[in-house]
Amino acid sequence: MMRLEQQAQRLIENSYYVDSAQAAPRHVPLQGEVQADVCIVGGGLAGLSAALELRKRGMQVVLLEGRHIGWGASGRNGGQALAGYASEMEPFERQLGAKSAHFAWEMSLDAIRLLRERIAQYAIDCDWTPGVMSVAVTPKKARALHAWAEHMQREYGYTHLQSFDAQQTRSLIASKRYCAAVLDDFGGHLHPLNYTLGLGRAALNAGVVLHEQSPVISVKPAAQAGGGKAQVQTAQGSVRARHVLLAGNVQLGDVAPRLSRRIMPVGTYIIATEALGAQRAKSLVRNRACVCDTQFVLDYYRLTGDDRLLFGGRVSYSTATPRDLAATMRRSMLAVYPQLSDVKITHAWGGFVDITMNRAPDFGRIAPDVLYLQGFSGHGLALTGMAGQLAAEAIAGQAERFDLFTRLRHKPFPGGDLLRTPALVLGMLWYRLRDLV
Template sequence: MFGSTLLKRDFSLTQHSFYEASVVRPPVNAPLAGRVKVDVCVVGAGLAGLSAALELRARGLSVAVLEARAAGWGASGRNGGQVIVGFANDEEIGAQLGAEDARQAWRISVDGLDLLQRRIADHGIDCDYSPGYLHLAVNARKGRALAESAEHLAHRYGYRMQTVGARDIGDWIASERFHSGVFDSQSGHLHPLKYCLGLARAAQAAGVLIYEQSPVSGIERGAQPVVRTAHGEVACDFVVLAGNVYLNEFGTAVAPGIGDRIMPVGTYIIATEAMAPERAAALVRQRAAVCDNNFALDYFRPTADHRVLFGGRASYGGATPINLAASMRRRMLAVFPQLADLAVPYAWGGFVDITMNRAPDFGRVDKNVYYLQGFSGHGLALTGMAGKLAADAIAGQAGGFDLLARLRHRRFPGGAALRTPSLVLGMLYHRMRDLL
């Protein structure tokens, strides 16, 4: 897709991550060496891959996970931490699947919230989970669209959120930027790297073999696939590809035919220094996660140690913004000018995978090679369900997986050379609309 340059850019973005600074990683697992035989080989030790591994072990299958860097190194350990119900494009789900199957897909999404909380409880994962999500509009037009969307979810799926009108918005957020919003008590936010590392610990405790620093160089397909790295190979009956934008980043097309259905999009985050607890609590009611409904959106939330974590400024051309911390701080101060006295010691970013229609892309390359990608910014809850659905399908219960696999996806036009410029032009159009 972009060759090793994506990894090089991405590696530079991890250096000042608040998440990495606030965890103690376990020793790196040894890379794969020699030949291993298991029932299932999972490629990628992020949220989707580790979820699949946990679920497969619960069904009695032996599992090996191959990770090119370290568990949680990609988007799973760097994202905004917002655990949000639904999909990035619910309208697309309804249009393609029809009313009844769209309701089933929505239930899968809601089940993803429950699954995440069960895993936190069952495996004792300390990841700073906090309930509450506030979705906000910056003007009356966008406020009407947000209210209509909430009404649609209540009518179509029975999922109800609290409407926050223009008169009451000041009771919910200490900012003059926003016009109105809706509050979802079932969604929430957490420390994604702590959660991902907790899943890795749980998977290893369940008997999953995790090999780090083990990029996949190729897959020999057939009745019993063989997944190869530079120094070893895994013979298996099934493969689950959960590497998203990184699958083809080491010079070999591990999964030809699916890479051009997703686009790596850079997103960037800062974290302020810690402040007094009461000051942090006064910014957002119930300490909820917050996101606006612009196409080029901002998202932010308080952390457990009373910082503001603020993200946005998506990059569709692959280049990291110049003076990242300063530019993101300006965006934050446009929302919370009262934070001007706080330093910003952390600024980082990473690449999420989006599809053309922003619907998830699950499917099979062969009958025994599954892939999970295209979470389009809604991955924290949906990745968990993706792993579970893949495990269900491998175990013979493919109904949920096949439902979402029915979603059709177009390839980004022009191949790697033209895909990015085309997308940039499209995003510029939507940014212009955000200003209206």
């Protein structure tokens, strides 16, 4: 089977984001041994956010990226900045109690505030557009969606939600597919690669030492490496650091096998249409909010700054890319917007999300001096920013907020390394069938 990294590389080759990315500096690979307070593995949003926060606290930070900044999920995602968690609040409420669940919810809102602050502070040009719409495709799902909105308003005091019936939904979205919607005006959407590259620039300007093309091959905590410092090894160099943060998402693999068993790489894919012109684009989604349905295997889409429709969905639990990706995704798009049958598809790409068994994020330590952030479960665009901030706080000695997440229990996927994917494929087929009824 093709290695995950090769598949991920193939999946980025026809990305709209890469074609519309702003110029970014390249960073030389790590050579020889260097010293740092903190070594971060992974140049996605989680690693860059932590790097920025650690520099604010005056620490020397070296960040190692195996490919280049934004190569992973951060530079290829749906661009939807969402409140809350992929798991919803249930695992927090059940495992940690109501007070901690409320605190976790507030942190997810702080994550969106942080993202918007950073766009302004670092003048990142990434087409931020407010509005997130959740839509339901059956009356049963519509009732569940409206009940969820009422629950969030009542129990969490969240006042940013507005519920719409079928007719109102159709006046906002030019599709017959939906029978209800809930608009969240606090979240929004953006060009994720330009946002990630913007954070990379900010990290560089703040004094973070960045090395690209530097895949980490091993990490030893101080207790194993000796000399009072952890050791992070690449093919041509090493970093000795008082702390290490692993933010490598699904690509981390053999560097920390214990962690990899707790997440499953799930492929998800996006197409871009040609530019539609402002009027035609707006006719699809009148308020230009991004849209996500509530199916288990969901469609998600949004309009870009240059008036294309980016339409995402179709998951692959076996990690194999669907055959003829663009045509397959186009069929999904036409099921929602048949009026786009004359429109050309210019790009098709994808990536892997790091889902946990319960879909709640998985943050923690594999040694006292080695922390990790993973398991964003397709909900990490905003949350990674907050996660990086929490990891930096924990490294600086204030671990209270970070440890709220480390108290969440996560099970490894059943079946071990060889069987976990086939077992999941079967499990997910069941959920797909459930979407049909």
